[in-house]
Amino acid sequence: MWNTIRIQCNYSSNLTVSLGSPKQSIPEYVVNRWLIEPIQFYLISASRFIPNSKNYPVLNKFNQLIIWKYIQRKCHNPPILLLHGVDKKDNELVTKLRSVALKHTDSETGMINVDGNEVYLGDLSYVNYLRHLLNSSLYNNQLTPVENFALNNTKPPFVDTLQSPLEPHAYNVSNTMYKVFEQDKVKYDCYERAIISALMDLVASGFQHLKGTATTPKTSKDNMNGIEYSGSSPLSQRDILKIMVVGPGRGPLIEKLFNAIRFLNLNIHKIQITAIEKNSNVMIYLNQRNEEFWANKVHIVNEDVRFWRPSNSNEQGFHLVVSELLGSFGCNELAPEVLAGLSKYRDPSLCVFIPQNLTTYISPIISPAIYRKLLDSNDPNKFNKLYIPTVETFDTPSSKAAKLWTFDFPSPTVPLPTQNATLPSTSVSTTSNSTSNTITTNTTVATAQDFPLYSYSRLGSNRDNKRQVQTTLKCRRKGTIHGLLGFFTAVLYKSIVISNNPQQPVPANLISWLPCFFPLDTPITLTDDQELSIFMKRDTDGARVWYEWSLECFIYLVLPLEKTVSRNGSINNNAALANLSALNGGVGGRSSYHDDVASNLFDQEEYQVRVRTDVSKVHNVNGNGFSFSL
Numbered sequence: 167m168w169n170t171i172r173i174q175c176n177y178s179s180n181l182t183v184s185l186g187s188p189k190q191s192i193p194e195y196v197v198n199r200w201l202i203e204p205i206q207f208y209l210i211s212a213s214r215f216i217p218n219s220k221n222y223p224v225l226n227k228f229n230q231l232i233i234w235k236y237i238q239r240k241c242h243n244p245p246i247l248l249l250h251g252v253d254k255k256d257n258e259l260v261t262k263l264r265s266v267a268l269k270h271t272d273s274e275t276g277m278i279n280v281d282g283n284e285v286y287l288g289d290l291s292y293v294n295y296l297r298h299l300l301n302s303s304l305y306n307n308q309l310t311p312v313e314n315f316a317l318n319n320t321k322p323p324f325v326d327t328l329q330s331p332l333e334p335h336a337y338n339v340s341n342t343m344y345k346v347f348e349q350d351k352v353k354y355d356c357y358e359r360a361i362i363s364a365l366m367d368l369v370a371s372g373f374q375h376l377k378g379t380a381t382t383p384k385t386s387k388d389n390m391n392g393i394e395y396s397g398s399s400p401l402s403q404r405d406i407l408k409i410m411v412v413g414p415g416r417g418p419l420i421e422k423l424f425n426a427i428r429f430l431n432l433n434i435h436k437i438q439i440t441a442i443e444k445n446s447n448v449m450i451y452l453n454q455r456n457e458e459f460w461a462n463k464v465h466i467v468n469e470d471v472r473f474w475r476p477s478n479s480n481e482q483g484f485h486l487v488v489s490e491l492l493g494s495f496g497c498n499e500l501a502p503e504v505l506a507g508l509s510k511y512r513d514p515s516l517c518v519f520i521p522q523n524l525t526t527y528i529s530p531i532i533s534p535a536i537y538r539k540l541l542d543s544n545d546p547n548k549f550n551k552l553y554i555p556t557v558e559t560f561d562t563p564s565s566k567a568a569k570l571w572t573f574d575f576p577s578p579t580v581p582l583p584t585q586n587a588t589l590p591s592t593s594v595s596t597t598s599n600s601t602s603n604t605i606t607t608n609t610t611v612a613t614a615q616d617f618p619l620y621s622y623s624r625l626g627s628n629r630d631n632k633r634q635v636q637t638t639l640k641c642r643r644k645g646t647i648h649g650l651l652g653f654f655t656a657v658l659y660k661s662i663v664i665s666n667n668p669q670q671p672v673p674a675n676l677i678s679w680l681p682c683f684f685p686l687d688t689p690i691t692l693t694d695d696q697e698l699s700i701f702m703k704r705d706t707d708g709a710r711v712w713y714e715w716s717l718e719c720f721i722y723l724v725l726p727l728e729k730t731v732s733r734n735g736s737i738n739n740n741a742a743l744a745n746l747s748a749l750n751g752g753v754g755g756r757s758s759y760h761d762d763v764a765s766n767l768f769d770q771e772e773y774q775v776r777v778r779t780d781v782s783k784v785h786n787v788n789g790n791g792f793s794f795s796l
C-alpha cells in the first residue's frame with residue numbers, strides 16, 4: 167500500500183512514513199526493506215515492553231536490534247522515536263511499575279510544564295529505558311564495515327548522494343581521495359598476501375637464486391624497511407626478477423611489495439622494480455618515499471602506462487605486474503584497456519599479474535530514495551548514467567546476483583611478445599646498478615621495437631574488451647525495481663580474492679568500494695516469484711568505453727490444455743494453440759518459447775508458458791548518456 171501511495175504521489179520527497187514496532191519477530195529482509203524508506207516516526211507501544219528481572223520495562227532483543235539498526239543507518243536524519251500507550255489504564259505493567267518504582271523516586275515525577283499546565287508524561291522508566299537504548303547504540307554497532315565507513319566519511323549534505331564514479335585513468339585523483347583509499351588496511355593486506363604467494367611461485371619456477379638477502383653491510387640510507395641493500399648489483403639482467411607496479415598512487419602497494427620481499431627474505435639485488443603512475447601530483451610523495459624508505463630502488467616513471475614504452479630491453483620482460491585499477495563495477499576504471507598494452511612487455515614464459523582476473527556481477531534493486539533523487543535532477547541524461555550511491559539505500563528482491571563477464575590479466579587475446587627476438591644494439595643499455603649489459607639473443611624477452619606504441623585503433627577498436635550478456639534471475643519477493651546494482655570479485659592471486667558484493671564482501675571488512683547503480687527511467691514492478699531477464703553490455707568505439715543495460719520481466723502461467731476430438735477421431739489442440747498465439751501477440755511472449763511449448767502440447771494436460779509482463783528501454787545506447795574516455 168505504501169508503495170502504491172508513493173508511486174501515485176510521484177515519489178514526492180514530502181511523503182514520509184511512520185512505522186510501528188512489531189509485536190513479534192519479523193524476517194530480517196522485512197526490517198531491511200523498510201530501512202530504505204523515509205521513516206519519520208518510529209512508534210513504540212508500551213505494550214511491547216516486558217519486565218526485566220528487576221521489574222523495569224525493557225524491550226525484547228529483537229525490538230532493540232531494530233531500533234539500533236534504524237537509528238544507526240539513518241544517523242544523519244534519524245526517525246523520531248514516539249513512545250505511546252504508557253498511560254493506558256489497562257496497561258498492567260505500567261500500574262505495577264508505578265507502584266513499585268515511581269513511588270520512591272521523588273526526582274522522577276514524570277510531570278512537565280506545558281504552557282503553565284502540569285502534564286503527566288507517564289511512567290518515566292519507559293523513557294529512561296529508551297534513553298539507555300540510544301546511549302548503548304554506540305557499543306552495539308549493527309552496520310556493516312562498508313556502511314560504517316561510508317557514513318563516517320560522508321557528512322551532510324553529501325550523505326545519501328549519488329556520486330559519479332572516479333575516472334583515475336582520465337583525471338588526477340586528489341590527495342584526500344588517496345588518504346581515503348589508504349584507510350582500507352584489509353585490502354592492502356590481501357595484496358601483500360597475494361604478492362607473497364606469487365613471489366613464492368615465481369621463485370620456485372626459475373628464480374631460486376633470489377632466496378637469501380644480500381650480504382653487503384647496509385648503511386642507514388640503504389635501509390628499506392629492513393631489506394638490506396648494498397647499492398650495486400653484480401648480476402646480469404637474466405637473473406633479475408622484474409616487477410612492475412601500475413598506478414601506485416602514493417605508494418601503499420610498493421610498501422606491501424617490500425614487505426613481501428622482506429618476509430620471503432629475497433635478495434633485493436636480483437629484483438628490479440618499476441612503478442608507473444600518471445598522476446604527477448603524487449610524484450613528490452613517491453620520490454620522497456623512494457629516497458627515505460626504498461633506497462631509490464624503485465624506478466619511478468611519471469607517465470600514462472598506456473603510452474609508456476620501454477626505452478630499452480632491460481625495461482621489459484616483466485615477471486610480476488601489480489595494479490589496483492578496480493572500480494566499483496570492476497572494469498569501470500578501465501583495467502582491461504590500461505593493462506592490455508602492458509601485457510606486451512611481459513616475459514612470455516613467466517609472468518603473473520595481480521589481480522589475475524576480475525568478474526562483474528549485477529543484481530536488481532529496489533531503491534525509491536535513489537529514484538526520487540534522480541527525478542529531482544535536471545540532468546537530461548540522468549537515467550543513462552552510472553552512479554555510486556554513498557549510503558546503501560537499496561534492497562534486493564533476489565537473494566542471488568547474476569554473473570556477467572570476466573577479464574583475465576594478462577588478456578589471453580593480447581598477442582605474446584615475439585619469441586627469440588633479436589635485440590637491436592641501441593636497445594641494450596647499462597643500468598646504474600648493473601655491471602653487465604649483455605643479453606644474449608636466445609632470451610625470450612622481446613624488444614621495444616616489437617611492440618609499437620600502444621594504440622587503441624591499432625587493436626581493431628579494442629574488440630577484445632567488449633562484452634555482452636543476457637542473463638536471468640529468479641526474484642522471490644515482490645517489489646518495484648528502480649535499477650541494477652553492479653559489483654565485482656577480483657582474484658588477486660589463486661585463493662586470495664576481494665569482492666565488494668554488498669551482501670557478502672570479501673574480506674568481510676573490505677571498505678574500498680561501494681557498489682554502483684545503473685538506473686531505470688521507468689521502474690518495473692514485480693509480483694512474487696517472477697523472473698528477470700537482464701541485458702548488459704560493455705562497449706567501446708576505440709575512443710570511449712560505456713555500458714548499456716535493460717530489463718524484461720516474466721511470469722510463468724500454467725494453462726489447461728483443451729482437447730477436442732474431431733470427426734475422424736484425431737485430437738485437436740486448437741484451443742490451446744489459440745491461447746498461445748493470444749499470449750504471444752497480446753502480451754509479447756517470445757515465439758521461441760511458444761514453439762517449445764507447442765511441441766509438448768500433445769503429451770500434457772496442462773502446459774506452462776512464460777509471459778513477459780514488462781520491459782524497459784535499453785539505457786545509454788551508444789554511450790550517448792555517459793562514457794569513459796580512453
Ligand SMILES: C[S@@+](CC[C@H](N)C(=O)[O-])C[C@H]1O[C@@H](n2cnc3c(N)ncnc32)[C@H](O)[C@@H]1O
Nearest residue numbers: 334335347413414415442443444445470471490
Ligand atoms: C584506484 S587508484 C589506486 C592507487 C594506489 N594503488 C592506492 O592503493 O592508493 C589508481 C591509480 O592508478 C593510476 N592510474 C590510472 N590509470 C593509469 C594509467 N593509465 N597509467 C598510470 N597510472 C594510472 C591513478 O592515477 C591512481 O593513482
